Amino acid sequence: MPKLKTCAAAAAALAVCAMLQAPAAAPASLRAATASALDAFLHKAVDEGRVPAAVAVVASADRVLYLHAAGTRDVAAGAALEPDAIFRIASMTKPITSAVVMMLRDEGRLDVEDPVTKYLPEFSGVRVMTSFDEADRTFESRPPARPITIRHLLTHTSGIAYSFVDARLARLDDGRKTEVDMPLLHDPGAHFTYGPNTAVLGRIVEKISDGRLEEVLKARVFDPLGMEDTFYAVPEGKRGRVVTLHTRVEN
Numbered sequence: 001m002p003k004l005k006t007c008a009a010a011a012a013a014l015a016v017c018a019m020l021q022a023p024a025a026a027p028a029s030l031r032a033a034t035a036s037a038l039d040a041f042l043h044k045a046v047d048e049g050r051v052p053a054a055v056a057v058v059a060s061a062d063r064v065l066y067l068h069a070a071g072t073r074d075v076a077a078g079a080a081l082e083p084d085a086i087f088r089i090a091s092m093t094k095p096i097t098s099a100v101v102m103m104l105r106d107e108g109r110l111d112v113e114d115p116v117t118k119y120l121p122e123f124s125g126v127r128v129m130t131s132f133d134e135a136d137r138t139f140e141s142r143p144p145a146r147p148i149t150i151r152h153l154l155t156h157t158s159g160i161a162y163s164f165v166d167a168r169l170a171r172l173d174d175g176r177k178t179e180v181d182m183p184l185l186h187d188p189g190a191h192f193t194y195g196p197n198t199a200v201l202g203r204i205v206e207k208i209s210d211g212r213l214e215e216v217l218k219a220r221v222f223d224p225l226g227m228e229d230t231f232y233a234v235p236e237g238k239r240g241r242v243v244t245l246h247t248r249v250e251n
Contacts, residue, residue, distance in 0.1 A: 030058060030066045042070035052246045053081040074244040086229060086241045093232075094198040097213070098154055100220050101201050109208050112154065115147040119204045122180050123148060128159060129183035132168040139168070145187040150204065152188045153197040159184030161195035 029035065042054050053071030057064060073079040104110050116123045126148070127141035144159065152158035163173035166185060173182065179200055185193055202213045209216045214232030222230050234242055 035066055035068075038066060039068055039070070042068060046071040049248075053085075053243065055081065055083055055085060055087075073241075075246055076244070081243065082241070084229070084241060085243050086234060086238060087243050088245065091198075096217060096221055097198050097202050097205065100205055100216060101150065101154065103220060104205065104208055110150060110204070112149065112151040114150050116149065116153065116158075116200065116204070117147060119207045120200070123200075126180060127183055128187055129168065129185060132171075134171070137171050139172070139183060141183050144184060146189060148184075148188045150201070153201050153204075156192050156194055156197050157190065158188050158195070158197055158200075159186045159190070159193065160197055160200070161185045161193045165194055 030038070038056055038058075042056055045051050045054060051071065052075050053069070053073060055069045056066065058066040067083050069081045069083045069085065071081050073081045073085055101110070105112060110119075126144065128144050129139050129141050132139040148158045148160075153160075160179050160182070161169060161184075163169040163182075169182060169185070179196055205216055206213050217232055221227070229238070231238075
């Protein structure tokens with residue numbers, strides 16, 4: 001059975017509270033047999049080492065029907081997981097940031113066909129990698145066939161890619177390079193490649209909004225929706241509820 005250990009790697013900053021807020025009226029509940037089956041499913045996953053912890057919630061349009069937590073918030077410390085634990089949601093930051101981009105589009109403050117260089121001129125020098133020398137980690141490149149647009153960033157078709165999706169980029173990445181420093185894997189619009197496109201969108205949002213991304217997300221998304229336990233950066237007073245990152249290791 002695989003064991004779980006604390007992961008030391010940094011995580012995406014955005015975190016979300018697992019607990020959904022119930023309305024003032026007393027919530028109805030699932031049938032006892034159904035709730036018991038869900039409890040058993042969660043605890044079985046924890047006991048078998050498949051996950052260190054899990055929170056499950058079932059809700060209707062106006063009420064929470066079921067809420068249960070199983071496992072530990074921190075395997076090393078043995079801290080029990082509570083239903084109001086705060087989980088890192090990592091790349092689920094992407095759709096939230098993209099929603100704000102579309103808000104700005106609806107307000108006429110940007111167009112999805114705008115070139116990225118309109119807001120971030122440093123992207124004028126990006127190039128497409130055409131060959132790579134494994135021996136000395138050098139590469140040849142050419143200018144892209146077309147500029148990267150906001151649409152390309154939204155759809156992950158810009159050619160910008162994470163180093164973990166391509167061995168050549170992994171060889172080039174020293175941990176200090178930004179999206180501007182790394183070559184594109186293909187022409188913008190050619191096809192889908194998963195990458196840090198939303199990080200670039202975040203910088204565009206900051207440029208247009210004249211504020212930090214975490215402040216923009218709070219004002220435009222979290223506060224209007226009453227998401228009181230969702231943050232780009234978790235406040236000091238709530239960090240004790242954050243679930244530790246874990247990774248699987250073999251016995």
